[in-house]
Amino acid sequence: MVDAAAEPRLTGSVPLYKNVEPLNRQKHKNYGVKTVSNPFAFLKEWHFVPAISPEFAFACGSYPIVFLGDKKMPVLVMGLRAGTNLFVDANGQFDNEHYIPAYVRRYPFVSASAQNDQPSTVCVDLAAEFVVSENAERPFFDENGEPTEYTKQAVDFVSAFENDARITEAFVERLVALDLLEKKDIKVSNPQDPENPVTVAEYWGVSNEKFTALPADKLKELHDSGDLVAITAHLISLQRWDRILRRTSLNAAAEGQAQA
Template identity: 45%
Template sequence: MTTTAQPGLGQITGNVLFYSQPEPLSPEMHGKMGVKSMDGPFGFAKPGHAIPLTVGEFPLAAVTGPIIFVGDEKMPISVMGLNAGDNMFLRDDGLFEPGAYIPAYIRRYPFVFANDEGAKQMVLCIDRGAEFVVDKGYDQPFFEADGQPSQYTKNCIEFCNNFEIERQRTASFVQLLKDLDLFETKTASFTPTSPDGTQGEPQKIAEYFGVSEEKLNALPADKLAEIRNNGALPQIYAHLVSLVGWDRLVALALARAPAAPQAANA
């Protein structure tokens, strides 16, 4: 999604996963709109096989799947599927599998902050294209009759503010890992096994950035104490432990694959 400009707000820019029709939230445009309740509200996230993650979420997300770092910025990502466009933990009814961690990035939808370059500030937007954003039959209005934000909107604004704080903390965490030169390129692979038990050639699933255990163990004692005391070390270990989740994703993919046709008995 590429955000669009609104009169008087300057040029709002940025690409954000899931958001197809972002609009700066205002009582003039959305005073008679709101959000309706849905039994399965997360259907929009089905295409999200790789979801941005904040560092405070690492311990919770680690039990669901791999946490990796991608791109030049080394953005932390929760891997929720092996194939682009398929979140393996999201069911067809729009609900997540029981026990799967739902990243805050998904939970904040349809709200999002966008950059207003003209005003040099962040602007709160909603995705007008969200299935549950409606102009009638809603359960939670965006605004009260006097044009003030509803309690629902206030709660969402607080959530988005907290998310932005966590996003900045995540950027500092990643910069720390860069400064300590802890990143290395890692590869996730899978070795298929045929029905007769023979193993095929390993297949590469993904290539990504992760923390090098060798570099971590080689840190000087004072640096190791520093990342322990500032809380970075437990998050690093959560990332490392999460990488066993590649096996879980492969197991899920194999379990859902169509069964090979069996030869009929004579």
């Protein structure tokens, strides 16, 4: 939390977040959160979310865990098409049979990195539907301007997530150093041209061939660092592409029936 006079200037953007401000005990003294009927509506149009390596073992049973972009950022795949999340229904409810990503549980709070080696600032997305400026069920601050227990827990979670994000960056750097990542894709059959399937997703993933060819000393290093668990979870998670493809097909069929 910051005071108004010391409020930093924010730059850049963060997936999911729309109107982020540093949490401020003066400016946001009456703010807090309330219960809404569609708590995960903010996630409906996001088909993937950033992932942290410590959660791979929990998430691998629900979603493909893949690496994207030049920085090989790990993400949890929650849909095949931009604008469609297959695990959030039209009423903004999350499929409770599946793991809720840490990135999602952190919302509406987020950490903003400060310049000149200053401590990070905890921020809040004021555009979140459940963030209100009056009559909050769980206020951010008490009558004395001190963070409530709810806010303290949120700040602790943001801090832990930030630490796990650094762990994840180091994990990816080690994968790159070992040259374990390769380009992969997902193809589906093309009824109009059976001999030429259609590529529906491209990503970076750990090469089974390179992984199994690692010498014993490197495998021991991966085991000792905890990377071996994350790599194994990632490889297991790739079986979840079948779930993504199946749900995409079912959604398309339902949309077709609705239009008919």
